Amino acid sequence: MSKRVKVRFAPSPTGDLHVGNIRTALFDWAYARHTGGTFLFRIEDTDTTRVTDEYINAAIDTLKWLGLDWDEGPEVGGENGPYLQSQRLDIYTYWAEKFVEQKDAYYCYCSPTELEAVREAQRAANQAPGYNGHCRDLTANQIAAYKAEGRGAVVRMRMPDGGTSFIDLIRGEMAFDHKFVPDFVLARADGSPLYTLAVAVDDVLMKVTHILRGEDLLSSTPRQIRVYQAMGLKEEDYPVFAHLPFVMGSDNAKLSKRNGEVSIAWYRDKGFLPEAICNYLALLGWSPGDDRENITMKELCELFTVEKVNSSPARFDMKKLEAINGDKIRALTIDEFLAWVLPFLIKANLITGQVDEIALVKRALPIIQERIIMFSEVPVMLKFLFVKDFAIEAQSVDKVSDVAAKDVLKRSLKDLEPVRDWTHAAIEAVLRASLIDEMGLKPRIAFGAVRIAITGSTISPPLFESMELLGKEACLARISAALVL
RNA sequence: GGCCCCGUCGUCUAGCGGCCUAGGACUCUGGCUUCUCAAGUCAGCUACGAGGGUUCGAAUCCCUUCGGGGCUACCA
Numbered sequence A: 001m002s003k004r005v006k007v008r009f010a011p012s013p014t015g016d017l018h019v020g021n022i023r024t025a026l027f028d029w030a031y032a033r034h035t036g037g038t039f040l041f042r043i044e045d046t047d048t049t050r051v052t053d054e055y056i057n058a059a060i061d062t063l064k065w066l067g068l069d070w071d072e073g074p075e076v077g078g079e080n081g082p083y084l085q086s087q088r089l090d091i092y093t094y095w096a097e098k099f100v101e102q103k104d105a106y107y108c109y110c111s112p113t114e115l116e117a118v119r120e121a122q123r124a125a126n127q128a129p130g131y132n133g134h135c136r137d138l139t140a141n142q143i144a145a146y147k148a149e150g151r152g153a154v155v156r157m158r159m160p161d162g163g164t165s166f167i168d169l170i171r172g173e174m175a176f177d178h179k180f181v182p183d184f185v186l187a188r189a190d191g192s193p194l195y196t197l198a199v200a201v202d203d204v205l206m207k208v209t210h211i212l213r214g215e216d217l218l219s220s221t222p223r224q225i226r227v228y229q230a231m232g233l234k235e236e237d238y239p240v241f242a243h244l245p246f247v248m249g250s251d252n253a254k255l256s257k258r259n260g261e262v263s264i265a266w267y268r269d270k271g272f273l274p275e276a277i278c279n280y281l282a283l284l285g286w287s288p289g290d291d292r293e294n295i296t297m298k299e300l301c302e303l304f305t306v307e308k309v310n311s312s313p314a315r316f317d318m319k320k321l322e323a324i325n326g327d328k329i330r331a332l333t334i335d336e337f338l339a340w341v342l343p344f345l346i347k348a349n350l351i352t353g354q355v356d357e358i359a360l361v362k363r364a365l366p367i368i369q370e371r372i373i374m375f376s377e378v379p380v381m382l383k384f385l386f387v388k389d390f391a392i393e394a395q396s397v398d399k400v401s402d403v404a405a406k407d408v409l410k411r412s413l414k415d416l417e418p419v420r421d422w423t424h425a426a427i428e429a430v431l432r433a434s435l436i437d438e439m440g441l442k443p444r445i446a447f448g449a450v451r452i453a454i455t456g457s458t459i460s461p462p463l464f465e466s467m468e469l470l471g472k473e474a475c476l477a478r479i480s481a482a483l484v485l
Numbered sequence B: 001g002g003c004c005c006c007g008u009c010g011u012c013u014a015g016c017g018g019c020c021u022a023g024g025a026c027u028c029u030g031g032c033u034u035c036u037c038a039a040g041u042c043a044g045c046u047a048c049g050a051g052g053g054u055u056c057g058a059a060u061c062c063c064u065u066c067g068g069g070g071c072u073a074c075c076a
Helices: A019-035 A053-066 A089-101 A112-124 A140-148 A195-205 A215-230 A264-270 A274-282 A297-303 A318-330 A334-347 A355-371 A375-386 A394-401 A403-416 A424-438 A443-455 A463-470 A472-483
Strands: A006-009 A038-041 A105-108 A154-157 A163-168 A172-177 A184-187 A210-214 A240-244
Touching (some): A006 A019, A019 A038, A019 A274, A053 A264, A089 A195, A154 A215, A215 A240, A274 A297, A274 A318, A334 A355, A334 A375, A424 A443, A463 A472
Parallel strands (some): A006 A038, A210 A240
Antiparallel strands (some): A105 A154, A154 A184, A163 A172
């Protein structure tokens, strides 16, 4: 019986959570849910100059919005808290000092400029840059002398000779020779912990069993394992690692604003569904193994296994995300669609949220559902139904002001006037009979003119349905108005 | 420079020695449908980075090479 799985997502929020972070969080979450394990959320804010409360709150908010719920962490608590590293400083200090006592670590008095000089020399000599072990075995006198100079000391981990090997669930057996893993710093001169100390200590203390994280951390794994050893952890209790491939921008460079939007907040504003974002991101570096692509969060949990995760990096493709979002939107029920869309219409100042407005929006949704790829398009599509000061868009005005167009509008006005049953079917029947059959016009010409008069644009939802929604009175008024342009 | 990771259509991927004249999805191109825009539908384009092996047989195994990326901090 293997022990219960516990996976953690531990971002260092130095900005809004971005696509890469979220892909990692998603895999962490899906793995925890798939195995029936625990999903732990921890904030790595040891670099206090770069992590702010604002970013931390945004990260929490983003995860919640995406539906990636955690069992242990900020807000929900848990028996291994606190879950903000800034609140665990004394724990790290304890271990750093313990390591020094055990001789696994030592105080290093080298100054940054001295260290830089050493590295410079190593590079010049074509050697692997890294700490040269200068302070490894200082005598009491040397230490006293450094202290007398007023030098500060960092805590540095001693890397023994030999190497570290471990199994990466995605990449197989990994082996690192310690010749290329120099002694590393655990705590700054002011006593504050570094990532290498804090992650390892927390993962052990919080009983994390699986670490799925970005491949940028792959080469820091031997250092992390070194800390486990120093903590006295038995090898069979080490967490299992799986290093996820990167998500890169379309230009093959690191994802940034240049090659695709990185901030999840941006996608939220644009009107992407959390499930679409997660579905798309799940496909970046993972696949169910068959041809299925459109999956729900529930299905992701059922299907997700680390073994199916790819080892090669993936490029982010906005078009595919949009396609998936469009599919998800089309699959929404009208009530779900309505709930998503209302905030966008209100934010655009098209409606205030009154019941009659909502009723009209609801009637209009079926004709636009298959025409959008994100919710932010809804206000522009339904604008013609709600604007107070209706006006035809500038570039289309001349298309309704020529003689031919005026003839179409005049005839439409005349024949629409007596229509009593104002339904799209009746409207279409009348306009086809007069404009197409009698006047002999091509549909795209005839209806085009009416479309501009009614919706103000050459592009709109289906014309007759739009007219039905707008109502007879408003339609006739707009046609009349277009006639005098 | 050193160490490490990665390499199938434009993109995401399927593939784990014969089912591959390499499948799916997105994009793109063309057709159909059509009141615009979409959606839908049909078709097309296009890939195993290169070179050597191993094998009756290789996208799949091995080696070399080239290319991309990461790490090399008192960042994470």
